[in-house]
Amino acid sequence: MDKKIGFIGCGNMAQAMISALVKSKLIESNQIIASNRSKNILEKMNKEYGITIASNNIEVAEKCDIVFLAVKPNLYEMVMKEIKDSVTKDKIFVSIAPGKTMEFLEAHLGADAKILRTMPNTPSMVSEGMTAICPNSNIDSEELELLIKLIESFGAVELIEEKLFDAVVAVSGSSPAYVFMFIEAMADAAVIQGMPRAQAYRFAAQAVLGSAKMVLESKSHPGELKDMVCSPGGTTIEAVAVLEEKGMRSAVIEAMRKCAQKSKGM
Numbered sequence: 001m002d003k004k005i006g007f008i009g010c011g012n013m014a015q016a017m018i019s020a021l022v023k024s025k026l027i028e029s030n031q032i033i034a035s036n037r038s039k040n041i042l043e044k045m046n047k048e049y050g051i052t053i054a055s056n057n058i059e060v061a062e063k064c065d066i067v068f069l070a071v072k073p074n075l076y077e078m079v080m081k082e083i084k085d086s087v088t089k090d091k092i093f094v095s096i097a098p099g100k101t102m103e104f105l106e107a108h109l110g111a112d113a114k115i116l117r118t119m120p121n122t123p124s125m126v127s128e129g130m131t132a133i134c135p136n137s138n139i140d141s142e143e144l145e146l147l148i149k150l151i152e153s154f155g156a157v158e159l160i161e162e163k164l165f166d167a168v169v170a171v172s173g174s175s176p177a178y179v180f181m182f183i184e185a186m187a188d189a190a191v192i193q194g195m196p197r198a199q200a201y202r203f204a205a206q207a208v209l210g211s212a213k214m215v216l217e218s219k220s221h222p223g224e225l226k227d228m229v230c231s232p233g234g235t236t237i238e239a240v241a242v243l244e245e246k247g248m249r250s251a252v253i254e255a256m257r258k259c260a261q262k263s264k265g266m
């Protein structure tokens with residue numbers, strides 16, 4: 001792929017995507033150009049991955065064919081105003097922010113701008129991300145195919161309707177944080193029982209990884225897979241009963257409702 005890929009903002013999410021892109025060898029690292037308010041991150045990324053450092057956002061927008069807007073949502077308006085004059089008929093802008101609708105993006109980049117709304121997540125760093133995508137009507141099928149190929153370097157990609165974006169933020173964009181909390185809690189419990197912490201993280205994380213692969217590959221209902229672990233009168237059902245009594249499921253549902261609600265208002 002001979003395109004130049006730009007990142008305006010080079011924080012947690014951009015770094016995860018750049019790491020996956022470079023590892024995928026889909027493009028040369030010097031085809032990646034990034035700008036960032038604090039320059040030390042750029043120097044680190046240049047040293048670690050060989051990406052090109054831009055002196056400002058406009059340079060990224062001018063030089064790149066595909067531009068990821070990777071700043072916080074509250075900065076989108078300012079940044080889009082800054083780069084508006086760099087919009088051309090072939091340049092593609094990729095939003096990764098919650099709450100910034102296609103209508104909002106087109107209002108600032110222009111109705112003719114080629115825009116892809118996405119919701120990635122940080123497991124992209126190890127190429128096991130999940131990215132939801134929604135193109136506007138200015139992106140043709142060939143461009144969409146190229147974008148999917150590029151974003152597949154982060155992990156799985158799924159086309160969704162824009163109306164589901166707030167739900168996707170809750171179930172995918174933000175959900176790695178809930179899983180990290182679960183892994184941390186399981187490891188703490190193992191430490192209480194005397195297991196060295198590093199070992200506890202390995203056991204807890206592998207249990208989550210393996211369980212997730214079972215859901216994805218077996219196509220079985222998660223409840224069925226849970227029942228397969230719960231031997232009658234055994235150990236697992238004791239833990240499951242406490243999790244039900246403490247309201248684990250309703251806590252997750254309420255947390256994600258709040259998350260989606262916040263996304264709507266971003």
Ligand SMILES: NC(=O)C1=CN([C@@H]2O[C@H](COP(=O)(O)OP(=O)(O)OC[C@H]3O[C@@H](n4cnc5c(N)ncnc54)[C@H](O)[C@@H]3O)[C@@H](O)[C@H]2O)C=CC1
Pocket residue numbers: 008009010011012013014035036037038041057069070071072073075079096097098119120121122173174
């Ligand atoms: N962190 C995550 O797991 C995910 C984040 N996102 C979205 O990605 C975007 C970036 O999020 P993070 O990477 O987590 O934030 P971050 O705060 O880690 O990175 C943002 C970067 O933008 C830089 N920045 C600030 N103002 C700037 C400007 N005017 N021009 C250029 N760079 C500027 C900051 O120095 C910072 O390095 C946000 O819209 C967020 O909602 C989406 C999915 C997942």
Ligand SMILES: O=C(O)[C@@H]1CCC=N1
Pocket residue numbers: 098169173174
């Ligand atoms: O917490 C946030 O707002 C960002 C968007 C999804 C994950 N992190």
